[in-house]
Amino acid sequence: MSDPVPLTTDHPGQVASATPPAPGRSRRLGDRGLAVAFISPAMLLLLAMSVFPLLWALYLSFTDYSATRGGPANFIGFGNYTAILTSAQVHTRALTTLIYVVGAVGLQTVLGFGIAYLISRRTHGRGVLTTLFLVPMMLSPVVVGLFWRFMLDAQFGVVNSMLGSLGLGQVEWLTRQRTALLSLIVVDTWQWTPFIMLIALAGLTAVPKYLYEAASIDRASEWFRFRTITLPLVWPLLLIAVLFRAIEAFRLFDLVYILTNGGPGVSTETLSFHIYKVAFLGFNTGTASAYGILMVLVVIVLTQLYLRYLNKLKEG
Amino acid sequence: MRHPRRIGRVSASGRKVRLATAAMLLVATTVTACGDGKDDDAKASAPKAPATIPELTKDPLTLSFIWFDWPPAKALEAFANAEYKKERSNATIKVNTVPNANWHDAMFTQFAARKTDFDIAILDSQHIGEAVTNGNILDLTDFVKNNIDVAAYNPYLLAAYGQFPQAETGKRDENASLYGLPLLGDTWTMIYRKDLIGDKPPQTWDQMISAAEKCQADNPGVSGLAFHQANGSDAAAVTYNTVNGVYGGNLWDSKTRKIDGVINDAAGQEAMDVLVNKMKPLTAKGSGNWFIDEVNAAVAQGKACIAFNWIAASGGLLDPKQSTLGTTREQILDKLGFATLPSQKTNLVPLGGMGMHVSAYSATANQTEALNFMKWFERADIQKKWAAAGGVPSRTDALESPEFLNAGPFNQVYTDSVPRMRDMWNVPEYARLVNIENTNVNAALNGAKKPKDALDDIAKEQQGVLDSSGRKGGGGL
Numbered sequence: 031m032s033d034p035v036p037l038t039t040d041h042p043g044q045v046a047s048a049t050p051p052a053p054g055r056s057r058r059l060g061d062r063g064l065a066v067a068f069i070s071p072a073m074l075l076l077l078a079m080s081v082f083p084l085l086w087a088l089y090l091s092f093t094d095y096s097a098t099r100g101g102p103a104n105f106i107g108f109g110n111y112t113a114i115l116t117s118a119q120v121h122t123r124a125l126t127t128l129i130y131v132v133g134a135v136g137l138q139t140v141l142g143f144g145i146a147y148l149i150s151r152r153t154h155g156r157g158v159l160t161t162l163f164l165v166p167m168m169l170s171p172v173v174v175g176l177f178w179r180f181m182l183d184a185q186f187g188v189v190n191s192m193l194g195s196l197g198l199g200q201v202e203w204l205t206r207q208r209t210a211l212l213s214l215i216v217v218d219t220w221q222w223t224p225f226i227m228l229i230a231l232a233g234l235t236a237v238p239k240y241l242y243e244a245a246s247i248d249r250a251s252e253w254f255r256f257r258t259i260t261l262p263l264v265w266p267l268l269l270i271a272v273l274f275r276a277i278e279a280f281r282l283f284d285l286v287y288i289l290t291n292g293g294p295g296v297s298t299e300t301l302s303f304h305i306y307k308v309a310f311l312g313f314n315t316g317t318a319s320a321y322g323i324l325m326v327l328v329v330i331v332l333t334q335l336y337l338r339y340l341n342k343l344k345e346g
Numbered sequence: 347m348r349h350p351r352r353i354g355r356v357s358a359s360g361r362k363v364r365l366a367t368a369a370m371l372l373v374a375t376t377v378t379a380c381g382d383g384k385d386d387d388a389k390a391s392a393p394k395a396p397a398t399i400p401e402l403t404k405d406p407l408t409l410s411f412i413w414f415d416w417p418p419a420k421a422l423e424a425f426a427n428a429e430y431k432k433e434r435s436n437a438t439i440k441v442n443t444v445p446n447a448n449w450h451d452a453m454f455t456q457f458a459a460r461k462t463d464f465d466i467a468i469l470d471s472q473h474i475g476e477a478v479t480n481g482n483i484l485d486l487t488d489f490v491k492n493n494i495d496v497a498a499y500n501p502y503l504l505a506a507y508g509q510f511p512q513a514e515t516g517k518r519d520e521n522a523s524l525y526g527l528p529l530l531g532d533t534w535t536m537i538y539r540k541d542l543i544g545d546k547p548p549q550t551w552d553q554m555i556s557a558a559e560k561c562q563a564d565n566p567g568v569s570g571l572a573f574h575q576a577n578g579s580d581a582a583a584v585t586y587n588t589v590n591g592v593y594g595g596n597l598w599d600s601k602t603r604k605i606d607g608v609i610n611d612a613a614g615q616e617a618m619d620v621l622v623n624k625m626k627p628l629t630a631k632g633s634g635n636w637f638i639d640e641v642n643a644a645v646a647q648g649k650a651c652i653a654f655n656w657i658a659a660s661g662g663l664l665d666p667k668q669s670t671l672g673t674t675r676e677q678i679l680d681k682l683g684f685a686t687l688p689s690q691k692t693n694l695v696p697l698g699g700m701g702m703h704v705s706a707y708s709a710t711a712n713q714t715e716a717l718n719f720m721k722w723f724e725r726a727d728i729q730k731k732w733a734a735a736g737g738v739p740s741r742t743d744a745l746e747s748p749e750f751l752n753a754g755p756f757n758q759v760y761t762d763s764v765p766r767m768r769d770m771w772n773v774p775e776y777a778r779l780v781n782i783e784n785t786n787v788n789a790a791l792n793g794a795k796k797p798k799d800a801l802d803d804i805a806k807e808q809q810g811v812l813d814s815s816g817r818k819g820g821g822g823l
Contacts, residue, residue, distance in 0.1 A: 113820020184630075185632055314823075
């Protein structure tokens, strides 16, 4: 019987060098070589599909290149960036996106946490309820957009039909300035509240039971327990869920495309939808690249600030 | 003493080697992705098609089209496979379709890649300028001279579906180059409820509005009008352009490339006022995002007194399975009438329809087959068969033939409308111009902007697009 191979060691290098090479293994391909060989395909794919397009977009953002017109890409310095940052059109889309992100993510956080809190207090049927609540999240946003478009149709939609049966008037959900943006927020909330709920539920399940037991011995009220035990312990996890959702919502495109096409007028055009128009209606590739790079920068900066706040919270 | 090599740490020289390798990989990726740069340096101009059709292949071949998803696309594929195969048994016709909203993007992103999975692009007439300027489609001028009887067409139809630079309304420049040939003619028809407003269609725009107003008041639950208002494709823009034309307005001065002061002149303002303040109140609530299908649905379900739609998309209205107006085609036709658009200050109608254009990036054998198909399609006998199959031909003899006039109740409307047609701007900036007009007209129709502000914004923004060619940076904003 051979000696058992140690699972861990303080000197892994020594163990590795002491082990004789496996029979048939090339002497020139050491552990390091093997590691490189295994990760190279992934690295190459990453370079080709992620790093290169990003660097190429960065290069194009300083040019007046157009994908359809061909011809050379003339260097124009920060011309595209200046034009984007000073454009009234971009400011309008940025405001629309901000309202959308705050509205949708705020609503999803409140609802998601609320549902998770209620589910966590149940002892029976928790798994079934959680699965049912997760269904919207599993659907494609295009499919969600299409069936909500039918449901919100002012003439034939089921939502107005229900309102009618309650004696309320017809609402033009998708063709009026205020209701169109509200509809986008509602549909996004319907689809993505389960995401917040899932993360909040994980946080709530992880709260140690003995804290509640100690609180009940002290006859602490329900509100006191929630405020001083539940919320502080779930809060950091909830903030991470909010971060993910905010980044997703910031680059919203599909729901806008299907539900309102940016209308009425341009009142529900988000930044991503505007980039699509710049990139594909006039094929202004240079401008669209700069626009995309700026959006990435905004996300990175805001995320960094947010993470710093999270770290402080953790340290506190 | 020899120290064992530590895992996880690399010497300075090793790090340099890795960095150099990573840099080389990045450069290699860049070079591979960018190709040899020939594409970028290629001069943007349309390559010429041969004047005579070269020898056709005897091998099996699929001739691919690209169009948007609507009934004529299915009709074309069925018709071409049934008829063209009689002469070219090795050829199969495939009409690839995309949603209407993605039509322009689907074609031009492939053009941008200099590689297309289609041989014949069915372009909207206004796309020609963009495709020609970018060198995406073949110049057919010499081919047409040798193979097509141009005298058999209304000159404007040839010009609208193939000529660049753009033709003036109703005229063709004999010396201009041709880049396409007509595939499907189209214009708007007025669809009216004979049982609600009478057998005789309104003759003027004012009469039409009055008739719709009365019909709406007399028939609760039925709206007076239904027309395109959506902000996608060219929906709301065509609606405004139609009313603009009828009220004597112009979209631009093509010679001076002036839009500001032309589209928003007194006639333009009056047209916008009529559209927003007189026509819109007669439409159904929430119809601000309606396009072809929604207008047809409203007519088929008996919810509109008068509607406007493209003729090529109106065939489904006579299908009893899709209609609540009758259980047979005859019963439906007892209630529905089709007429040319009413006139007011002018009798202009919008030009619709599309032409066939050969992709510059298609294989030579497929380009040859495409030219042969186009020559075949434009023959007098084939145009009549196309008419009988539900298509809208462009040859005058086919338009006046019983095969066409008896094929649908709206075909006479098309034949009568041909001399009255007006197109939009056929310039490379079309996609952006139409987007500006669509979004602003849609905003005015849905209360997001005042009509005058919307029209002034259209004029200002469109002029900005035409004037921005020399701008450094920010193109497209």
